[in-house]
Structures are given as C-alpha cells and as structure tokens.
Amino acid sequence: IIKLQNVAKYYEMGDNTVKALDGVNISIEKGDFVSIMGPSGSGKSTGMNLIGSLDLPTKGEIYLDKHDISHLTESELEQIRGKKIGFIFQSFNLIPNLTAKENIMLPMLFQGVAKKGREKKAEELLNLVDLSDRMDHYPNQLSGGQQQRVAIARSLANDPEVILADEPTGNLDTKTGEMVMNFLEKLNKKGKTIIIVTHDHELAKKHSKIIYWLKDGRVEKVTKKIKA
Amino acid sequence: IIKLQNVAKYYEMGDNTVKALDGVNISIEKGDFVSIMGPSGSGKSTGMNLIGSLDLPTKGEIYLDKHDISHLTESELEQIRGKKIGFIFQSFNLIPNLTAKENIMLPMLFQGVAKKGREKKAEELLNLVDLSDRMDHYPNQLSGGQQQRVAIARSLANDPEVILADEPTGNLDTKTGEMVMNFLEKLNKKGKTIIIVTHDHELAKKHSKIIYWLKDGRVEKVTKKIKA
Numbered sequence: 022i023i024k025l026q027n028v029a030k031y032y033e034m035g036d037n038t039v040k041a042l043d044g045v046n047i048s049i050e051k052g053d054f055v056s057i058m059g060p061s062g063s064g065k066s067t068g069m070n071l072i073g074s075l076d077l078p079t080k081g082e083i084y085l086d087k088h089d090i091s092h093l094t095e096s097e098l099e100q101i102r103g104k105k106i107g108f109i110f111q112s113f114n115l116i117p118n119l120t121a122k123e124n125i126m127l128p129m130l131f132q133g134v135a136k137k138g139r140e141k142k143a144e145e146l147l148n149l150v151d152l153s154d155r156m157d158h159y160p161n162q163l164s165g166g167q168q169q170r171v172a173i174a175r176s177l178a179n180d181p182e183v184i185l186a187d188e189p190t191g192n193l194d195t196k197t198g199e200m201v202m203n204f205l206e207k208l209n210k211k212g213k214t215i216i217i218v219t220h221d222h223e224l225a226k227k228h229s230k231i232i233y234w235l236k237d238g239r240v241e242k243v244t245k246k247i248k249a
Numbered sequence: 250i251i252k253l254q255n256v257a258k259y260y261e262m263g264d265n266t267v268k269a270l271d272g273v274n275i276s277i278e279k280g281d282f283v284s285i286m287g288p289s290g291s292g293k294s295t296g297m298n299l300i301g302s303l304d305l306p307t308k309g310e311i312y313l314d315k316h317d318i319s320h321l322t323e324s325e326l327e328q329i330r331g332k333k334i335g336f337i338f339q340s341f342n343l344i345p346n347l348t349a350k351e352n353i354m355l356p357m358l359f360q361g362v363a364k365k366g367r368e369k370k371a372e373e374l375l376n377l378v379d380l381s382d383r384m385d386h387y388p389n390q391l392s393g394g395q396q397q398r399v400a401i402a403r404s405l406a407n408d409p410e411v412i413l414a415d416e417p418t419g420n421l422d423t424k425t426g427e428m429v430m431n432f433l434e435k436l437n438k439k440g441k442t443i444i445i446v447t448h449d450h451e452l453a454k455k456h457s458k459i460i461y462w463l464k465d466g467r468v469e470k471v472t473k474k475i476k477a
C-alpha cells in the first residue's frame with residue numbers, strides 16, 4: 022500500500038547539506054503493523070512525513086496504492102491525506118484555540134461530516150482515550166499525556182485506512198500506553214495499516230510484525246516476527 | 250532543600266473545579282535524586298512547576314532553603330529560579346527564533362555572563378549532548394529528540410543547584426537516554442539535587458534513591474532504595 026523507493030530528503034543549510042534521509046527503501050503491505058526505530062536524529066519523523074504525504078522527497082519515488090505521489094500538488098496530496106491517513110505527530114500539533122473536542126472534530130469538518138455526526142464521533146473517541154471529563158479543556162489546560170491522547174483520538178476521526186503514529190506513547194504511563202497500543206492492534210485486526218515510530222523496543226516487539234531500523238538517514242536492517 | 254507542605258492546586262473551569270494537586274507533601278533533601286511517577290494527568294508536571302517556583306499553589310506552603318516562597322512576587326521568584334534551578338520542560342519550551350546555541354546561551358545572558366563565557370559554555374554543553382553539528386539549527390530544524398537535548402543543555406547553562414527534569418528521555422532512544430541519565434547521576438555525585446518525572450520505572454529504579462508515586466493529585470506512596 023505504501024512504498025518508498027530510493028528516497029532521499031536533503032536540507033540545505035548555507036553551504037552545508039543535512040541528509041535527513043539518504044537512500045531509503047521501505048515497502049509496506051495493506052494491513053501490516055510496522056515499527057520504525059533508531060537513534061535520535063536518524064530520520065524517523067522525516068520518513069513518517071514522507072510516508073504520510075505531508076512532505077515531498079528530494080530524490081526517489083513514493084507510491085501510495087501504486088500511485089506515484091512524489092510529484093503531486095499540495096491540494097492533491099491534501100485530498101488523499103484527509104481520507105486515507107490519520108497522523109499522530111511527535112509534538113501533537115493541536116490547535117491551541119480549539120478545545121480537545123473541537124480538535125478531534127476538525128478533520129471531520131474537512132471531510133464534510135454533519136455537525137451531529139462530528140460531535141457523536143468525537144465523544145466516542147474521547148471516551149476511548151479516557152478523556153470525556155476533559156473535552157472542553159484547551160490544550161494548555163491539559164497534561165502532556167492528555168494532549169497526546171487528544172492527538173491520538175484526532176487521528177482516528179475519519180476512520181482512516183492508514184495510521185501513522187510518531188512516538189504515540191512517549192508521554193504516557195505504562196498502563197495508558199498499553200491501552201493505546203492494544204487499541205491500535207484491534208484496528209490492525211480490522212484491516213487498518215499501522216506504522217509507528219517508537220523508542221520502546223519491548224513495545225515494538227510485542228505489537229508489530231516488522232521493524233525497520235534507521236541509522237544516519239538509511240535503513241540499517243529490517244527485523245521480522247516469525248509466528249511460532 | 251525543597252518542601253511542599255499540604256500543597257493544593259485548583260483550576261476553576263466554569264462551575265467545575267479541577268484539582269490538579271489536592272493535598273501533597275513532598276520533602277527533598279539537598280543532594281537527593283528523586284523520581285516522580287504516576288498516571289497521565291495525576292499532577293506530576295503541576296508538582297514540578299510548584300517545586301520549581303514557576304507557579305504558586307492554591308493552598309499550602311512551599312519552602313526553598315527554608316524560605317517560604319509561596320507568597321513571593323514574580324520578580325522575586327525569577328531571581329531565585331535563574332540562579333538555583335534548571336528546568337527541562339515536558340514540551341521543551343525552546344524559543345523558536347533562536348538557534349540551538351542561542352537557546353542555551355539565553356539563561357546565562359539573564360545572569361549577566363559575558364558573551365565569550367556564554368559561547369564557550371554553550372559549546373561545551375552542545376558537545377555534551379552530542380549536538381555540536383546542530384548548533385545553528387532553529388528548533389523546527391531539529392528532530393524531537395534533538396530539541397529535547399537542547400532543552401537539557403539549556404537547563405544546565407547556569408550550573409544550577411537543583412535540576413528539575415519533566416520526562417527528560419521521553420523522545421530519546423535508549424542509548425541517548427542512558428547517556429543523559431548517567432550525566433544527571435554524575436551531577437548528583439557532585440552535590441546537585443535532581444528531581445525527575447518519568448514514566449520509565451526501570452529508569453527511575455536504576456538512577457533515583459526515592460520515588461514519589463502520584464495518583465489523582467495526591468501522593469499515593471513513596472518507595473526508597475535501600476543500599477544493600
């Protein structure tokens with residue numbers, strides 16, 4: 022369903038070139054549960070942005086459902102993204118002047134869902150991440166982990182086929198983190214494709230079937246779980 | 250060195266009161282290495298802000314070096330903070346239009362350190378967190394873990410007596426996280442007081458002597474390491 026072919030992402034910094042990704046090949050099948058791991062600065066979030074069509078590569082091709090998306094316009098990318106991809110950002114990216122509930126309703130507004138439907142779905146999702154009693158709080162009135170859970174709920178608003186989660190449990194205690202991971206596994210069993218970036222090797226081993234290990238902008242190795 | 254006595258922090262939300270902390274007693278000796286753990290939303294960051302004199306309690310007293318700081322003015326608090334306390338925030342709070350190096354130099358500027366001294370110290374700290382090759386990047390040109398490391402370096406700029414770290418390894422891979430924790434342990438051996446919030450029980454057990462467990466705004470229990 023998603024393929025990165027010889028992808029590179031370079032940033033020009035004066036007369037220095039930062040190679041965030043430098044020749045990466047990643048192939049993800051529909052219904053996979055994939056983890057991406059690697060040292061800080063190795064290119065994981067950059068990879069996620071490219072996979073999620075939030076950014077375009079400097080070199081190489083990106084295929085989503087066999088379509089080459091590496092040369093689409095921003096508005097064409099937006100169309101695909103809004104319907105198919107749910108993104109949980111490493112720094113959450115919540116809208117500061119919208120409440121938790123409004124933040125979760127926003128993606129549905131862009132897909133033309135009626136108000137009653139948006140409200141009902143947002144309340145279900147808030148209940149799922151155990152934040153029903155915080156729905157009218159603004160992001161700066163929420164704890165770090167509560168903001169992360171709002172970001173998680175928001176990514177599920179349009180029932181996307183592909184969920185990209187950049188360190189989704191980084192700010193959560195073990196119990197809450199496991200609840201989130203178990204829910205992602207449930208979605209995966211229903212056919213959703215899940216790609217997570219995590220620093221937690223135990224978490225990655227427990228829930229995903231494939232782990233891509235990045236180092237210095239390249240894929241260092243791929244480990245696969247063999248069902249016993 | 251730091252004491253919270255019957256401290257409460259309430260937020261009025263319309264006709265609802267959110268009790269972020271509801272009667273907390275915490276006593277920290279000079280040179281301690283303390284961890285604070287607990288579920289998401291249990292009051293850890295709120296507690297850290299009060300300990301770090303970044304906020305004032307609704308009820309109760311806060312003592313820093315036996316002085317009751319719960320009734321000082323903002324400018325009096327600023328004085329104490331700048332000299333004595335280094336804070337690593339859960340969401341980093343880097344200044345977006347300053348480079349990594351400038352962010353680290355800023356606290357020293359407030360303490361009247363000369364430019365040469367600020368630059369030298371910032372470069373040492375950047376080297377310590379392995380970011381010498383990123384010193385001229387702006388926060389939005391850094392990975393999540395790199396931003397966290399800049400926040401860590403910045404907290405050490407004025408060589409503070411007390412270091413407060415709110416989930417300092419949340420965005421770091423295991424190896425980089427251990428490097429940070431080992432450095433905090435080194436500072437602790439030199440006499441610094443370290444207080445960290447973490448969701449990583451292994452980390453807390455390995456490095457700290459005392460763990461305060463929060464739940465629903467209260468201290469549920471305290472566990473202490475007994476040297477074998």
Ligand SMILES: Nc1ncnc2c1ncn2[C@@H]1O[C@H](COP(=O)(O)OP(=O)(O)OP(=O)(O)O)[C@@H](O)[C@H]1O
Binds near residue numbers: 194267288294296339
């Ligand atoms: N400005 C505010 N207004 C209203 N409620 C707030 C505000 N700040 C925090 N809270 C609430 O106070 C409680 C404690 O928040 P705090 O940030 O201390 O939690 P935490 O233990 O650090 O959680 P996490 O592990 O998720 O970071 C939360 O339930 C939060 O919703």
Ligand SMILES: Nc1ncnc2c1ncn2[C@@H]1O[C@H](COP(=O)(O)OP(=O)(O)OP(=O)(O)O)[C@@H](O)[C@H]1O
Binds near residue numbers: 067
């Ligand atoms: N806009 C940018 N300009 C310049 N360099 C950048 C930019 N964005 C990212 N980088 C660099 O690209 C590299 C990869 O960044 P990326 O955010 O993908 O890392 P990461 O693997 O997600 O790290 P972490 O685990 O710390 O979140 C980093 O070294 C970073 O400094």
Ligand SMILES: [Mg+2]
Binds near residue numbers: 067111394
């Ligand atoms: Mg990242």
Ligand SMILES: [Mg+2]
Binds near residue numbers: 164293339
């Ligand atoms: Mg917190």
